[in-house]
Amino acid sequence: MTETGRYGEIYRRWQADPEGFWAEAALAIDWISPPQRIFDASQGAYGRWFPDATCNTCFNALDRHVRDGRGEQPALIHDSPVTGTKAVFSYAQMLDEVGALAAVLQDLGVGKGDRVVLYMPMVPEAAFAMLACARIGAVHSVVFGGFAAKELATRIEDAKPRVILAATCGIEPSRVVEYKPLLDQAIDLSAHKPQTCLILQRPQAEASMHATRDKNWRMLVAAAKAQGRRAECVPVAATDPLYILYTSGTTGKPKGVVRDNGGHMVALKWTMDNLYGVKPGEVMITASDVGWVVGHSYIVYAPLIQGATSVLYEGKPVGTPDAGAFWRLIAEHKAVVLFTAPTAFRAIRKEDPEARLLPAYDLSHFRALFLAGERADPDTLVWAQDILKVPVIDHWWQTETGSPIVGNPIGLELLTVKPGSPTVPMPGYDVQCVDEGGRPVPPGTMGAIVIKLPLPPCALPTLWQADERFVESYLAAFPGYYNTSDAGFIDADGYVFIMGRTDDIINVAGHRLSTGGMEEVLASHPAVAECAVVGIRDALKGEQPCGFVVLKSGITQSPDAVERELVALVREKIGPVAAFRLALTVGRLPKTRSGKILRATMKKIADGEDYAMPATIEDPAVLDEIGLALKAKGLG
Numbered sequence: 001m002t003e004t005g006r007y008g009e010i011y012r013r014w015q016a017d018p019e020g021f022w023a024e025a026a027l028a029i030d031w032i033s034p035p036q037r038i039f040d041a042s043q044g045a046y047g048r049w050f051p052d053a054t055c056n057t058c059f060n061a062l063d064r065h066v067r068d069g070r071g072e073q074p075a076l077i078h079d080s081p082v083t084g085t086k087a088v089f090s091y092a093q094m095l096d097e098v099g100a101l102a103a104v105l106q107d108l109g110v111g112k113g114d115r116v117v118l119y120m121p122m123v124p125e126a127a128f129a130m131l132a133c134a135r136i137g138a139v140h141s142v143v144f145g146g147f148a149a150k151e152l153a154t155r156i157e158d159a160k161p162r163v164i165l166a167a168t169c170g171i172e173p174s175r176v177v178e179y180k181p182l183l184d185q186a187i188d189l190s191a192h193k194p195q196t197c198l199i200l201q202r203p204q205a206e207a208s209m210h211a212t213r214d215k216n217w218r219m220l221v222a223a224a225k226a227q228g229r230r231a232e233c234v235p236v237a238a239t240d241p242l243y244i245l246y247t248s249g250t251t252g253k254p255k256g257v258v259r260d261n262g263g264h265m266v267a268l269k270w271t272m273d274n275l276y277g278v279k280p281g282e283v284m285i286t287a288s289d290v291g292w293v294v295g296h297s298y299i300v301y302a303p304l305i306q307g308a309t310s311v312l313y314e315g316k317p318v319g320t321p322d323a324g325a326f327w328r329l330i331a332e333h334k335a336v337v338l339f340t341a342p343t344a345f346r347a348i349r350k351e352d353p354e355a356r357l358l359p360a361y362d363l364s365h366f367r368a369l370f371l372a373g374e375r376a377d378p379d380t381l382v383w384a385q386d387i388l389k390v391p392v393i394d395h396w397w398q399t400e401t402g403s404p405i406v407g408n409p410i411g412l413e414l415l416t417v418k419p420g421s422p423t424v425p426m427p428g429y430d431v432q433c434v435d436e437g438g439r440p441v442p443p444g445t446m447g448a449i450v451i452k453l454p455l456p457p458c459a460l461p462t463l464w465q466a467d468e469r470f471v472e473s474y475l476a477a478f479p480g481y482y483n484t485s486d487a488g489f490i491d492a493d494g495y496v497f498i499m500g501r502t503d504d505i506i507n508v509a510g511h512r513l514s515t516g517g518m519e520e521v522l523a524s525h526p527a528v529a530e531c532a533v534v535g536i537r538d539a540l541k542g543e544q545p546c547g548f549v550v551l552k553s554g555i556t557q558s559p560d561a562v563e564r565e566l567v568a569l570v571r572e573k574i575g576p577v578a579a580f581r582l583a584l585t586v587g588r589l590p591k592t593r594s595g596k597i598l599r600a601t602m603k604k605i606a607d608g609e610d611y612a613m614p615a616t617i618e619d620p621a622v623l624d625e626i627g628l629a630l631k632a633k634g635l636g
């Protein structure tokens with residue numbers, strides 16, 4: 001079915017001539033000097049795209065639309081049920097805001113190549129800040145607000161920002177999360193100190209300012225505007241970094257995924273036309289967070305590069321005020337597509353299983369729901385399809401790729417939806433399923449999902465100042481291929497199925513988290529002798545972390561008290577986003593005779609699945625003890 005039709009034709013065109021394909025896609029971008037060379041295989045770890053071109057991403061996201069007559073069209077709509085406010089920014093207004101903020105950044109000494117860390121909630125200023133950095137060639141690094149001070153400090157230390165932009169708080173439905181104390185603590189913890197912090201005071205939490213380091217965002221931007229000062233777009237190489245976005249690694253040290261300017265724009269524009277099918281002037285809602293790659297690509301950059309309107313939603317799928325929140329957003333803003341994580345739909349279904357809140361809204365203009373961030377379970381996908389009566393498109397990609405690897409390109413044609421599969425590889429991606437030795441496996445057989453090099457435009461060229469770690473993490477396991485660290489299979493029709501990870505990363509509510517990082521935190525508790533964290537099945541969040549701990553002998557504290565402290569410690573060190581609520585004290589951990597902890601078997605016991613007794617297990621009786629400990633907490 002994928003051999004014929006528009007998708008098959010386009011995919012084969014890319015296979016036959018990848019450089020020709022991307023050269024044509026690049027025509028949709030306004031370059032300062034257009035690429036003469038499309039790909040240089042001799043540069044970087046696997047080659048670089050558009051190596052001789054220069055451009056500016058902010059120009060493509062804002063200036064050119066104003067130039068071309070879209071100045072009055074809404075670019076960004078901020079819809080914030082948690083503050084009870086809404087605001088619309090036209091392309092002209094957004095250009096004005098971004099130009100003024102960029103001038104302020106220049107006044108603070110920020111120039112091309114300097115890093116700027118953003119610690120921001122879902123406010124329009126977060127998007128302005130990203131674009132202001134892009135405008136002057138600075139490299140932004142957004143840190144998700146649900147991370148604690150220590151995680152922020154690690155990122156500050158690695159990115160070494162000249163300036164940090166932060167708001168005083170984020171607003172969760174149940175509480176105001178004060179960012180400023182977390183920021184101050186992170187700067188104390190970090191060996192690198194920024195010169196300046198530009199602080200956006202929010203009325204929900206006015207923060208006190210550091211006498212020399214902190215500056216008032218609104219006052220400086222207002223002054224720049226009053227003086228009529230706006231920064232011009234600075235030309236950058238297409239291969240210059242636009243941003244660094246940290247993602248969980250297998251240890252506590254996150255990996256700084258680098259995104260370049262040129263390839264990013266080309267690929268995002270292609271996906272808006274061909275995958276999402278969103279046209280200039282139409283409205284797209286991506287209910288994620290600017291701290292994740294989904295937010296970077298499909299709240300900020302792609303809709304704006306396309307000349308569409310993006311809705312920045314500061315709220316939740318349920319509870320702000322109810323499970324009809326997404327229907328209200330779609331109806332009110334006339335959105336043609338909504339993109340969110342399956343967890344959001346599981347939450348809506350839990351609250352309103354009959355979708356009783358839906359008929360109150362006119363969704364006649366709505367064309368498709370896109371899901372990504374975690375595996376879309378067929379049950380949830382079919383439920384969403386039944387209630388919305390539009391195609392529900394699961395698609396699969398990663399922070400590393402910046403845009404979809406596998407999807408259903410409704411802009412080209414709607415392919416048959418097979419629940420459980422994100423559909424087929426997008427042009428640029430030669431996706432294969434291989435065994436441990438890198439040999440292709442037959443259709444329908446589980447294996448490692450890998451991508452033949454080179455990766456396409458938009459995918460990461462390297463990790464921030466860690467070329468060797470990049471090669472070791474992604475290219476070394478299967479020479480000639482990028483290792484996605486996802487496992488799954490490809491069926492006889494070429495549909496890809498992603499079933500889980502091959503490393504110790506878990507996915508909790510669409511958030512990628514390192515169990516290794518959590519183990520480091522648990523092990524730092526003075527009562528803990530050893531520990532193992534596994535992701536166990538969770539009906540709402542997909543997975544939840546579960547920490548098994550063995551206490552040191554002679555500990556007088558009760559296991560319950562230690563477990564409570566461990567839960568609090570993970571929240572304090574990693575942040576609420578880890579959703580770590582389960583710590584279980586056990587007498588010992590199951591291990592092989594060589595001392596390897598049998599995490600996969602522990603996970604199966606916790607998920608209530610059958611398991612084969614590992615041949616090399618040191619003492620099979622430990623598995624019963626694990627089962628009993630889980631039962632005592634109502635699990636397994």
Ligand SMILES: CCC(=O)SCCNC(=O)CCNC(=O)[C@H](O)C(C)(C)COP(=O)(O)OP(=O)(O)OC[C@H]1O[C@@H](n2cnc3c(N)ncnc32)[C@H](O)[C@@H]1OP(=O)(O)O
Pocket residue numbers: 121144145146147170172177287288289292293294316317340341343344347372373374396397398399508509510511512541576577578579
């Ligand atoms: C394709 C490439 C990718 O995968 S990029 C990643 C894509 N992932 C996503 O877009 C994430 C999708 N998930 C979500 O949007 C949320 O989890 C949804 C579904 C809305 C549910 O949110 P919520 O009910 O808050 O649960 P949660 O598990 O996200 O939160 C756990 C605790 O963390 C907190 N939290 C959340 N966000 C923030 C924030 N920005 N600042 C501060 N705290 C935050 C939540 O309040 C929650 O705290 P608590 O434990 O309940 O006290």
